[in-house]
Amino acid sequence: MTIRPTSPIEFSSELSGLRDRYLTITKPLTSEFLSQLDQLCPSSTKLEDRIEHSRDWWPLAMHWSLNAMTPRRPDVVCRPVTTKQVSNVIALCAKNSVPVTVSGGRSGVCGAAIPLFAGVVIDTTSLTGVVQVDEVSGLVEVLPGTFGPDLENVLRDKYGLSVGHFPQSFDISTVGGWIGSRGAGQFSPRYG
Ligand SMILES: Cc1cc2nc3c(=O)[nH]c(=O)nc-3n(C[C@H](O)[C@H](O)[C@H](O)COP(=O)(O)OP(=O)(O)OC[C@H]3O[C@@H](n4cnc5c(N)ncnc54)[C@H](O)[C@@H]3O)c2cc1C
Known part of the structure; x- marks a missing residue:
């Protein structure tokens, strides 16, 4: 089982003007929260992961991608490999009032997988079989x-x-x- 999400369109390589389309006000995540999350399951704050998990196949956002604009980048992407890890991540986020968005293949065409309030994306694609x-x-x-x-x-x-x-x-x-x-x-x- 090796299929990975398919990007809707290439993202602009000109990242100097990178910006989010939706400027929702959110509370910055603390380093303590990020380290607790890291202990629960594999997670990433890499820019490339945050860009990919900010978007799906919503056609309007594809135009933004070509102009280095993301709909809304999450702060961190989690990739749980067990359902226990999923429930632990949800419990931690609930305790700290951190928004959570779930993403699968990110093939939706209406932007449903966009993490509108940033926070944590739970990428389910390591939960397979x-x-x-x-x-x-x-x-x-x-x-x-x-x-x-x-x-x-x-x-x-x-x-x-x-x-x-x-x-x-x-x-x-x-x-x-x-x-x-x-x-x-x-x-x-x-x-x-
Ligand atoms: C070329 C193309 C053709 C398409 N054809 C069809 C079609 O024929 N019929 C059709 O119905 N749709 C179609 N779609 C739309 C899309 O593929 C479907 O909506 C699909 O079901 C989305 O699945 P996904 O894994 O990509 O979900 P995502 O886009 O990742 O997520 C969709 C929504 O489901 C939520 N979600 C995902 N996984 C979970 C989970 N485990 N638990 C809770 N919530 C979750 C997300 O938060 C988001 O709100 C098409 C899209 C494209 C790009």
Whole structure:
């Protein structure tokens, strides 16, 4: 399972004028908070990670990308690998009143994954894999950062089943994103 999010468009290499489009007022994160977060799960404050997690496939923001403008950069990106880590991160953020935004494939076209109030982004794409399958009921337990092809391949190859949900963005979106955005799997390239 190696699929990673796909950037909507290249980001301007001219970073000297880098700015956020949305200037929401937020409380700066303390170094103590950042170090506590770091102990809970892998996290990054690298500029390139913060730029990528500030945007999705919202067409308007693609124009901004070409002009070194991000919608809103998060302060830090977390990449939990277990659900326990997710709940620990949420508990820490709740205790410190830090905003949290979840992101999957970041293929949404309306900016839903933009961390409008900065803070922490929880990137789910290290939470991958099919946990269990009930072949009688067809009920599948799968981790939220699993991309469409990875889920379909396991269901097809190991169980002779199909996910039966084929959004046009199948290759670049995750199970968590499908559910979070109530995606429609109408296979739009074929049926419109
Ligand atoms: C070329 C293209 C074609 C598309 N075709 C379709 C289509 O046919 N049908 C369709 O419905 N959509 C389509 N989309 C839109 C998009 O792909 C879907 O909305 C998809 O479900 C988003 O999944 P994602 O993993 O990229 O989620 P993201 O964009 O990362 O997130 C979408 C929303 O879900 C939330 N979220 C993500 N993961 C979780 C989680 N684990 N828990 C809680 N909240 C979460 C995010 O916070 C955000 O609000 C298309 C997009 C593109 C770029």
